[in-house]
Amino acid sequence: MRDMITIVVRLTISCLLAASVMGLCFIFTSNAKKHNEHVKEQQVMYELLGYSGAAERPASxxxxxxxxxxxxxxxxxxxxxxxxxxxxxxxxxxxxxxxxxxxxxxxxxxxxxxxxxxxxxxxxxxxxxxxxxxxxxxxxxxxxxxxxxGERIAYLMGGKFQGFKTFIHLMLAVDPDFALIGFEVLEHEEDPGLGAEIVEGYFKNQFKGKPFTAIKTIDVVKAPIPDDYYKALTGKVGEEEILRFREQYKEKDIYALTGATISAKAVAMGVKGIVTKFAYRIDVLDRVLQEQQLATSF
Amino acid sequence: MILDMSKRLILAALFVWLAPSFALAEGIIADQTFKAANEIVVTFAAPVDRAVVEEVNNYTVFEEPDPDIRLVLQQVALAGDGRTASLFFTEPLNTATTHVVRIRGLVGGETTFKVSKSYFGYLFGILISALLINNFVFTKYLGLCVFFGTSKKKTTAKGMGVVFTIVAVVSASMSWFLYNFVLIPFDLNFLQIVVFIGLTSLTVQAVDTILRKVNPVLFNSFGVFLVLVIANCVIIAIPLIMAGNGYNFFETFMLAIGAGGGFLLALYLMSSVSERLQLAKIPPTYKGLPIAFIVAGQFAMAFLGFSGLQLF
Amino acid sequence: MTNDKSPLQLISRGILSENPIFKLALSMCPAVGISTTVMNGILLGTAVLFVQVFSSVTISVFKNYIHPRIRIPTYTLTIATWVTVIDLVLAAYMPEAYAKMGIFVKLIVAFAIITMRLEMFACKESVNDSFWDGLGMGLGFMVGMVAIGLVRELLGSGAILGYDVLGFKPLLFFILPSAGFFVVGLMMAFFNWIEIYYKRRRGVQ
Structure with a gap:
């Protein structure tokens, strides 16, 4: 009996100690976590829009x-x-x-x-x-x-869709004509060496500058990327060269990742779904706002 | 016996809960399914007016979470018997989400029904996924310490697998209740790890005590594995995955069974090879763990072949 | 029982003769699962080091107050507490690294190596020695993870710590998920080979 009481008392005390340690830690980290997440989100947004440092951002x-x-x-x-x-x-x-x-x-x-x-x-x-x-x-x-x-220059939106293993979480930027400015993969759990290549520049950059008409019918092709295009995608050639390739390939489909066609296709379809839905909605919203003379900040 | 009873109870609960979904189709709609990538097949209870059904403008179809985005219907074809209609869409459908179909002009003005993959198939999909596609040992690389320790003989492998499955199911179910009724309402999500590991230890202790009293023979053969269960990361990974994906009770149940079954399968496969390996001539540097790792690697590559498997 | 080893010996024991990954073959899951880069090895190694050292010290401080019959639950509680702490801290301050390690940070709680050190060492020895022992074991785990990561990253993507050193990718196979088993198996065989080789040489002399 005595034994049991000491066990109970000691277990209770150790639980209380553990709880206070964890509780304190939670209180201290939860605000920092929220803040850091927010900062990171902002950073991803600005990077998508092409402002890499804080200094470059115009005040307007x-x-x-x-x-x-x-x-x-x-x-x-x-x-x-x-x-x-x-x-x-x-x-x-x-x-x-x-x-x-x-x-x-x-x-x-x-x-x-x-x-x-x-x-x-x-x-x-x-x-x-x-x-x-x-x-x-x-x-x-x-x-x-x-x-x-006062001029709209871009729309930013997040999206989540099924990848090969679990969900892929994206942040997308499109210009006012819904041509893709770029996207960033926020979260994914694809396999390293295969599906995880979706975060690599040579895959993401294929989407850059795709007009809305191309996005609506986007698909992936199972073929190796041509050598010169690959160089342009990885940024190994000059600026004009990259733009020339972007122009050349802008109506074409996306080259799938070797060994990870499903992941590549999931991203292409996900981007298509997010952009087309958004384009429809913002059109409806704009029309309503105009008809009803509602004033908003944008 | 108690375990048997509880199993029956759970099965009964499963049946009662799923029964309404069989009787989902109301009134004039007898059945509705996705067929090809861009086709929905609707079966009516009685022959219907061809002019109404084949008129594309009478339909409103959208995905449940996006009611404002209408899907564009290309053509509706009614079969000769006047009861089976095939709806063809211009774009491939996203069959993972529930689609809502609304038909105007049929009996009673407007008919609304939902098309989704069968929930049973979805549950089964979770099971298959945990068992084969995302096998915890060969594609998630969890529980390896216990895996290599207990896969030398087939009998040990079977014992470990069965005990593990039982503990996994019980502890995952309890974790689900505690997670949904205590951790979420009181915003105590950061206590996840402590709570889940505590519940697992509790389950192991409880199974130990019950088995010792109810079936000493079984305890003598399986008791030794109980201690090993707690050192297995799969057992703690199941509730963590459950919490991360927000599974409901039945999904959690299926996940736990799949994980346990997958572990049993992995152990059994590995032990079959291990028994053969004992007869083989292995270079001394590879004896023991190195060769076991290489065999496991080959299994892992074989299991990669399951990826993309879809039954429903 | 008292410990007669110096701190240096305790550390070297954890790294070499009782290396958790290659010698004791405990906590293999992360060694196979996320050892694709050196960085992952360092990060998870740090997390494990933290949990091991703090748990060892905690148990060693309170060793006289722990009732022998609730020894194991107390160990589990201690480890779970420190794992929660490191989990929260990583999620808050290093979200990117945390996302890479995925579920494995939380799974440190089920690592056999930590419980084993508490049971075999920390509950008997002084606080000081427990600290060094925990440090040695944690470092041993980190060294193992980094070694596997080095092989896989160098051969798989031709880089070390993300810096391209080879300029080409010798064997993509090595960073594919299932290759973890092969790499660990081959490295174990390699260490066995060295051991056997030296024993034989000593035997000849």
Whole structure:
């Protein structure tokens, strides 16, 4: 009996000790983790847009985040967007609810601070309130509109799709005509030496500069990359040469990775899906905003 | 006996839970499946109006998560019996997601139904994936210490595999409950490792005690493996994968069975070779572990051949 | 029982005569799974070193308060705590490296080598010696990982630590996933060969 009590007491104490160590560590690291993730995301975005250092970024560059939600109320589904409102207004954000045929249902100003909009929880609550009672909202995705002095210069969007082993997580940049500026692989678990080559320049650079018409019908070909094109893709030749090759191959399909056709095809199809869906949605959204004379920051 | 009972209970629960999915097709839709890459086949309960069904404009088809993106239907062909319609799309479909099809003009105005791969097939897919395609030993490289230690004789291999599977299933199920009802609601996700390893030790201890009382004969032959289970990284990898993928209970169950079965399969294959190796003339430098590693490497290459395998 | 070895001997024992990977053949999973580059070896090696040293010291400090009947659960709890700490720290401050190592950081908790050192050494010896022993074992693991990584990265992608040294890729096979088994097996055979060779020479003399 005595034995049991000492065992219980000692086990409890050791559990408490362990818990306090882990708890303290969690408290100290969770903020740093969030901050570092945010910094990294920003860095990837700027790199995609072609600004490698902080100094190169023009001051007129601005990023506007659009959050897309699927709203369903009374058996009907619609798409809700949380948009940053035009500058100088009281309501920081605008919630625009569009039905599936691209007609406006309602637009409500949402009072939300810029910091809260970045956090999932307060944002979801605000959207729920804006959508009205009885409606259920689910977060779908977020897109960033990049403007330079009021002119749209690019769209940034994330995407996740099934690769060969698990999911591949991408960040894409397209220009206002939906031609691909480039993409970055954020997360993947493909095999080293095979599918993991999707992060390599010679694969990613094949996508650069592809116009929207080419993306819509993109596919992969199982053939080795021609030697001169490979040199251009790995950046071993001059700038004009690279551009010349990009021009030459821009309507062509992607060369698959040796031994990892499925991974390469998954990326090509994923990019196609993300870009075509986005192009359709932003068209609908722009039309609605124009028809209803709604002012947003982008 | 207790294990047997619990197995039956779980099977019963599985059946009750899955039964509604067989009766999913409501009213006039008898069946709906994906066929070719860009084709959905719909079977109606009774012959339907050809003019309505074959009119492309009567359809609205979209993927469930993207209700605003309509899929473009190229053609609908109704078979001679007036009941089976084939919907052809211009683009290949993404069969991994659920598709929603809406037909206007049929009896009762509007008919809406969902097309998805059968859930049973999906569960089975997880099992096959853990068993062969992503075999924990040969393609994820986990549990190797125990693998090389217990794959010298077939009897040991079988014993270890069976004990491991039982412990894996029990501990994964418990981990699922604790993860979903304690760790997530209270935002204690960072305690994952401690909780999962604790539950595994608890399961091992419990199986040890129960087996010792219920079936001493079985305990004498299998008891020694119980200690080894805890030193096996697969047992802790299962709940971690479950948490990472957000599996539901049945998916977790299938994953655990697949992982355990895969481990058993790997052990059995390896032990069959090991028994032969004992008769072979091996250079002294390769005796023992080196040759075992090279054989395992050959198995790993063979298992690469399973990748891309899709049954459903 | 007291320990009569100097810190240097404790460290060299961990690296050479009782190397966790090549001699004891424990914790093989990462040695096969993610040893494709030298960097992976260094990173996971550091994580294991951290967990091993801190667990050894913790157990050694509290050795008089641990009830013998709950010895193993206490070890597990200690290891799990330090693994959680390193997992959180890596996820927060080195997200890229953390993503590369994947699930293996969390799986350090099931490494037989750490529990074994606690049971065989730390629960009997002084704090000081336990520290050196833990350091030796951790370094031994790291050296093993780096050695395998060196072979695979050099032969597979012609580079070391990401720097292209050969300019060409001699054998792509070596960084393919299943080659881990072959590399470890061949390296073990190589070390066996050296041992046998020296024993024979000594026998002749």
């Amino acid at each position: 560059l601005a990023m506007h985040e659009l959050y897309r939600y699927v709203v369903s109320s009374g058996g009907r589904q619609s798409i809700g967007y949380l948009l940053p409102g035009a500058e100088g207004e009281e309501a920081g954000f605008l919630f625009v609810n569009i039905d599936l045929d691209g007609r406006l249902i309602a637009s409500t100003p949402v009072a939300l601070s810029a910091g809260d909009a970045l956090e999932a929880e307060p944002r979801n609550r605000a959207i729920q309130a804006a959508a009205g009672p009885g409606a259920s909202v689910t977060f779908a995705d977020q897109t960033i509109v990049v403007t330079d002095g």
